Every structure is written in C-alpha cells, then in structure tokens.
C-alpha cells in the first residue's frame with residue numbers, strides 16, 4: 001500500500017501541492033491527471049524522494065519514507081522505487097546491456113544473477129536483439145524501452161513514470177501504452193504515472209487522481225470519473241469528448257440556459273447543467289430546448305460524427321449519427337436533452 005497523507009509542497013509562498021491524501025492499493029496503476037502546472041510532477045518527485053514535502057507524509061508498505069513535518073526523507077536510491085522520466089538519459093558510453101545492468105551493479109548483485117536478470121528484462125521489453133548496441137545506434141522508442149528496462153531491473157515495488165511517452169510519435173505512443181500495461185501485469189509493481197493526456201489516463205489506469213491547481217479534485221476508477229464526476233472540472237476534463245457544461249440563471253419567473261429561456265427546474269437560482277455529448281442532438285429548426293451555435297468543427301469518430309458549436313464563449317459538443325448539412329461558420333441548432341445528466345454549483349461542486 002502506498003499512502004499519501006496530507007501532503008503539501010510550497011515553493012516560497014506558492015503552494016504547488018495542497019493537502020493531498022490518497023491511498024493506493026498494492027498493484028494499482030494510478031494515473032495523476034491534470035492540466036499543465038497543476039502539481040503532478042511535484043507530487044511524483046516527492047514520491048520518488050527527489051523533493052522533500054513541506055508538510056505531510058508518504059508511506060510505502062507501512063514504512064514512512066518522507067515526512068514533511070519532520071523535514072526528513074529516505075534517500076531516492078534506498079526507497080525501493082524506480083522513476084522513468086520523459087527524457088530518458090541513458091549512459092551514452094554504455095551498451096544497452098550495460099545500461100540495464102548498471103543499477104544491479106550498484107546494488108552489488110552477484111554477476112551470474114545479474115546476467116540472468118538483464119536477459120529476463122531485455123526479453124520482457126522485446127529488446128534482447130539490441131543488447132550490444134549503444135544508445136546513439138537505436139531509435140527514440142527503443143531508447144525509451146531501454147530506460148524502462150533499466151528502471152524495472154532492480155524489481156522496485158513502486159514504479160514512477162513522468163509523461164514517459166510524450167516524446168514518441170502517435171503510433172508509437174499507442175503501442176507503448178499497451179506494452180506498459182503488459183509490463184504492469186508482469187511485474188505487479190504499484191505504478192504511479194503522470195500525464196495530461198486523458199485518453200492515456202482512461203485506458204491505462206486502475207485508479208485516477210484528477211488534479212487541478214495543486215488539489216486532487218477526484219480520486220477513483222476511470223468508470224467512477226465518467227459515471228459520477230464530483231466536480232465540473234472533472235466532468236469537463238475527462239471523457240471523449242468531455243461533457244458539456246451550460247450555465248443556468250434565474251430570469252424573471254423562468255430560467256435562461258446558455259442565454260435562452262428554457263423549461264428547466266434547476267436545484268438553485270444559479271448553477272451549471274451537465275449534458276453528455278452522446279445525448280445531444282442537432283435540430284433542423286429552433287425548438288424549446290435548442291441553442292443556435294456557430295458550427296466550428298466536425299470530425300468522424302467510430303462511424304458517427306462529433307460536432308462542435310460555439311456561442312458567446314459557450315462550447316458544445318454533440319455525437320450524432322450523420323454529419324450536419326451546415327458548413328463551418330454557419331449556424332446549427334443544438335438540441336439539449338429535456339433534463340441534464342447532473343447539476344453543479346457555480347463553484348464547480350456537484351449539487352445532486
């Protein structure tokens with residue numbers, strides 16, 4: 001079990017990580033997901049021991065490895081965790097085999113055992129044929145595999161990844177995603193993986209912590225996040241496409257939804273209505289729950305069409321069966337379902 005307890009990280013007066021508490025079960029694949037600057041890397045660096053928390057504790061398997069309150073932490077090399085960065089920094093003067101063997105030499109593993117472990121790991125990552133080559137003689141994707149092999153060679157019980165696939169092209173990313181999941185199953189190591197790519201998060205994770213501005217907005221399984229987003233931020237950050245969020249305000253005896261009077265019964269005078277993209281439709285003409293929007297984007301998605309409209313800063317996405325007749329820049333009528341899927345308060349908290 002990996003426990004993060006009331007963890008805080010301050011840089012001067014700026015709080016990059018704010019009171020984060022999460023319990024990660026053994027063998028889980030936790031993804032830290034959030035926009036740039038939300039504190040993901042800082043949290044991961046604290047887990048690795050590279051950064052000392054300002055307050056709070058990190059506990060691996062019942063043993064405290066970082067204690068911000070006491071200004072103390074176990075050295076990164078001694079905490080049974082392995083870290084893979086976005087840039088993989090292999091030793092250029094060592095062969096692939098030499099790079100993977102290096103951490104085992106450092107931990108003084110006997111020679112025969114070392115050779116067996118290196119062979120096993122190279123096979124697991126499908127790079128045995130590259131064993132004698134040097135880093136400048138292999139591709140970027142292969143270098144990333146070597147970096148991962150080097151990290152898992154000492155059998156760390158916790159594996160930490162910081163956007164490890166962001167330097168790879170789209171096709172290779174998808175392939176490596178599958179490989180990393182295979183690797184996770186094969187090693188059984190509790191994994192913490194940082195990304196801002198929500199598709200990566202939703203396909204790989206057993207657990208996701210969605211972060212924003214230093215806080216964890218929601219911690220749960222990918223399905224939890226999609227089925228029951230706890231904040232408007234989560235609702236609009238996860239899912240493909242993300243959910244639509246439309247402001248609702250009291251106006252006279254009725255309510256305006258996205259700026260138009262509509263027959264709704266919101267739980268408060270001012271709130272946000274969430275509509276799932278697959279429940280939105282397009283209408284030929286104006287109706288009781290339609291919003292005229294400028295058509296800004298259409299794209300084919302798994303045999304259906306994703307249509308995006310814009311109006312006064314409000315962006316709506318619908319997944320429909322057929323592409324609209326309208327062209328980009330023309331007006332289309334988006335029809336909202338009779339009832340939204342969820343309601344959120346103006347501060348983003350879920351209401352029902």
Ligand SMILES: Nc1ncnc2c1ncn2[C@@H]1O[C@H](COP(=O)(O)OP(=O)(O)OP(=O)(O)O)[C@@H](O)[C@H]1O
Nearest residue numbers: 011014016034035036037038039040041042043196
């Ligand atoms: N050493 C530092 N000194 C001062 N501020 C820092 C330091 N490291 C990070 N920060 C700030 O803390 C915040 C969180 O940074 P962090 O790198 O954790 O974000 P992130 O979510 O990983 O972003 P990205 O996806 O862009 O890497 C940012 O506002 C960043 O500028």
